[in-house]
Every structure is written in C-alpha cells, then in structure tokens.
Amino acid sequence: MRMTYKIGITCYPTVGGSGVVATELGKALAERGHEIHFISSSVPFRLDCDCENIYFHEVEVNQYSVFRYPPYDLSLASKMADVAKRVGLDLLHVHYAVPHAISAFLAKQMVGEHLKIVTTLHGTDITVLGYDPSLSDIIRFGIERSDQVTAVSDDLACVTNQLLSTEKQIETIYNFIDQRIYYPRNSDDLREEYRIQPGQKVIIHISNFRKVKRVPDVVKAFYEIQKQVDAVLVLIGEGPELPIVTEEVRRLGLTEQVRFLGNQKRLAELLAMGDLKLLLSEKESFGLTILEAMACGVPVIGTKIGGIPEVIKDGENGFVCPFGAIDQVAKKAVELLTNSALQKRLSASAIRTATEEFHLEKIVSQYEAVYQKALDG
Ligand code: GMT
Numbered sequence: 447m448r449m450t451y452k453i454g455i456t457c458y459p460t461v462g463g464s465g466v467v468a469t470e471l472g473k474a475l476a477e478r479g480h481e482i483h484f485i486s487s488s489v490p491f492r493l494d495c496d497c498e499n500i501y502f503h504e505v506e507v508n509q510y511s512v513f514r515y516p517p518y519d520l521s522l523a524s525k526m527a528d529v530a531k532r533v534g535l536d537l538l539h540v541h542y543a544v545p546h547a548i549s550a551f552l553a554k555q556m557v558g559e560h561l562k563i564v565t566t567l568h569g570t571d572i573t574v575l576g577y578d579p580s581l582s583d584i585i586r587f588g589i590e591r592s593d594q595v596t597a598v599s600d601d602l603a604c605v606t607n608q609l610l611s612t613e614k615q616i617e618t619i620y621n622f623i624d625q626r627i628y629y630p631r632n633s634d635d636l637r638e639e640y641r642i643q644p645g646q647k648v649i650i651h652i653s654n655f656r657k658v659k660r661v662p663d664v665v666k667a668f669y670e671i672q673k674q675v676d677a678v679l680v681l682i683g684e685g686p687e688l689p690i691v692t693e694e695v696r697r698l699g700l701t702e703q704v705r706f707l708g709n710q711k712r713l714a715e716l717l718a719m720g721d722l723k724l725l726l727s728e729k730e731s732f733g734l735t736i737l738e739a740m741a742c743g744v745p746v747i748g749t750k751i752g753g754i755p756e757v758i759k760d761g762e763n764g765f766v767c768p769f770g771a772i773d774q775v776a777k778k779a780v781e782l783l784t785n786s787a788l789q790k791r792l793s794a795s796a797i798r799t800a801t802e803e804f805h806l807e808k809i810v811s812q813y814e815a816v817y818q819k820a821l822d823g
Contacts, residue, residue: 457541464568526553537562547588565592569731599753622809628741633719655685670776740796
C-alpha cells in the first residue's frame with residue numbers, strides 16, 4: 447500500500463508558472479490519497495475544484511498602524527505552525543525560497559524537528575533576487591535549512607549552487623503536464639471567433655509580459671515572418687510590458703494581424719489552434735508554457751538560455767536560437783511554417799516529449815520520493 451502524507455503547500459497564488467505547478471501538484475497528490483493543505487494569502491488561481499483531500503488556509507495580515515510594512519512572512523510562519531499542529535502535518539512544501547522557506551523554517555522552530563521542509567526553486571527567487579546582496583544570504587539560509595530542495599531544471603540547480611556558493615544538494619524535478627487537459631483538438635470554432643482565415647498560420651506567445659519575457663522580440667520576429675508567410679500572431683497574457691508591445695505592434699503596422707487576448711483560462715483550446723509558439727525570454731528556468739504547447743502538438747522556438755534547451759531538443763521537437771537572434775528565429779519559423787512534413791514531424795515529436803518525459807504521473811512520483819527522503823532524513 448502506498449504511504450500517504452499530510453502536506454502543507456505554500457505558493458504565490460497569483461497567475462504564474464510556480465503557482466500552476468504548486469496547485470496542479472497539490473491536486474494530483476490529493477487524487478493519490480494525500481491530505482493537502484494550501485496555506486497562502488488567497489486561493490491559488492488554479493484551485494478551482496471542490497476536490498476531496500484539499501483544504502485551504504488563508505494567511506491574514508494585520509494592518510496595525512505601527513507597522514510601516516505588514517509582516518506577511520511572520521503571519522505566514524504563524525499560520526504554517528498553527529495548521530501543522532492542528533492537523534498534524536508531516537511536511538511543508540514551499541514554492542520559492544523567499545520568503546516561503548524562511549517562514550517554513552520559523553514554523554519548524556515553533557512546531558518541532560519532526561516537521562520537514564521541502565523547498566522548490568522556480569527561477570526568479572534565484573535568477574533575480576539571488577543577485578541582490580541584501581537578500582542572497584537569507585536565500586542561502588532558507589535553502590540550507592530545508593530538508594530537501596528541488597529546482598525545475600538542471601540549469602537552475604547549477605546556477606543556484608554557483609551563485610549562492612552553497613553545496614546543498616538540489617534535485618531537478620521538471621515541470622509537468624496533465625494530458626487530460628492539454629492535447630491536440632479541432633479548433634475551427636476558435637479560428638472563426640478570432641477571424642483567422644482558412645490557410646492562415648497561427649503563431650502564439652503566452653507570458654506575463656514581464657521584461658524578461660522579451661515580448662517585443664516576439665513582435666519583431668513576427669514582423670519578419672509575415673513578410674513571407676500569411677500568418678496571425680496571438681498574444682496571450684498581460685503584464686507590465688503590454689503598453690510597449692502594443693506600441694511596437696502599431697509602429698510596425700501589424701494591428702490587423704495581431705490578436706491581444708489578455709489572460710485566458712482556456713489555454714489548451716487556444717494552444718491547439720497554433721502552428722508555432724514563440725518563447726524568446728532572456729531568463730527562463732524551465733518555461734511551463736513550452737510544455738503546454740508541445741502537449742497540444744505545437745512545436746516551439748525558444749531561446750538557448752536557462753532550462754529551455756532541457757525541454758526543446760533543437761531540430762527534433764522544436765528549435766532553439768541564441769537570445770536576441772531575431773533573424774534566426776524568423777528564418778526557422780518560416781522553414782517550419784512552409785514545410786508541412788517538417789511541421790508534422792516536430793509536432794509528433796513534441797507530443798511524444800510531453801507525454802513520455804514530462805507526464806504528470808511520472809513527475810508527481812518524483813516529488814513523492816523527495817517527501818519520503820525528507821521524512822526518512
Ligand atoms: O515566468 C514567470 O515570470 C513566472 C514564474 C513564476 O514564478 O511563477 O515562472 C517560473 O516558474 C515556472 C514554473 O516552475 C517556470 O516554468 C518558469 O520558467 C519560471 N520563470 C522564469 O524562470 C522566468
């Protein structure tokens with residue numbers, strides 16, 4: 447019989463890959479019989495189900511006038527300790543080192559050594575905050591005091607060890623995909639809804655439009671592509687760079703060919719109408735949307751940075767190009783969009799990669815093994 451645990455999960459509940467991974471992991475663990483307690487400032491946006499074995503505990507932050515800044519990290523620690531004692535948690539699985547691993551450490555001090563901590567690093571906590579000298583020591587502390595640490599790519603594990611000068615063993619556990627949700631399907635209705643003409647190619651980009659995502663590069667690459675291929679660009683997501691992107695689209699005279707869809711829930715349906723997806727980020731520890739596209743049969747052109755080459759095998763299931771090499775991206779895109787045999791081969795291989803290497807069941811089992819190690823240690 448499989449061992450089941452009581453697990454507290456903490457993540458940033460707003461839109462973002464780490465929140466998606468944490469929530470989908472919690473849901474999958476609950477399906478396997480574990481008791482899952484989300485401890486967070488609000489209900490994670492993907493926690494839209496009324497699932498058995500799942501509980502939510504809201505962290506409330508007091509706004510006393512003496513505090514210039516409300517002490518969220520302390521309220522979180524206090525809530526973690528409270529839930530751990532009340533329901534008898536075996537472990538806390540926190541997503542992001544800061545502040546979550548630090549709050550978990552405090553909770554452990556309050557509850558006792560039997561409460562274990564598993565920390566998963568997703569990227570920004572290391573690749574952005576890790577460079578901030580005022581935070582790097584405390585990030586290292588959070589990592590070293592965790593019982594087990596995982597990162598979402600070999601690249602992120604390696605960067606963490608180097609940047610923070612820590613020898614803590616960090617295990618790679620990749621992002622995963624639920625093939626019950628992400629699979630190829632007919633998209634004629636959506637094509638009609640978004641005024642896409644028969645024969646027109648669809649290029650998709652999905653992100654939170656942060657600067658690191660380099661969405662203006664996607665628009666520039668599209669500008670080159672549409673000179674040779676009849677295509678539309680579908681931009682999904684919102685964020686700080688949206689006004690800059692909108693202006694770039696206007697400046698290049700692409701308003702008719704670009705659809706801005708904002709944040710969307712029906713990602714799988716939208717992805718399935720794509721012929722190609724572009725992710726041209728400057729930093730990307732994994733790139734969950736690459737996997738979502740691949741599972742829907744859409745090959746991706748990504749930048750050769752971070753963990754992207756661990757997912758996209760160049761020329762096999764997509765293409766990787768050096769960061770900023772817009773002409774190269776456009777050349778590869780045109781090659782793919784004008785050669786249906788190549789498109790079919792890459793698409794089939796992308797589905798195989800998602801199904802075989804990043805399947806939910808496989809990756810969830812890896813997390814279970816890490817929990818067991820933490821509890822045995
Ligand atoms: O990409 C973002 O800006 C969101 C960020 C997050 O913290 O949610 O995503 C990070 O975690 C994802 C899940 O592990 C990864 O797939 C993304 O690659 C990673 N983002 C970056 O490294 C920039």
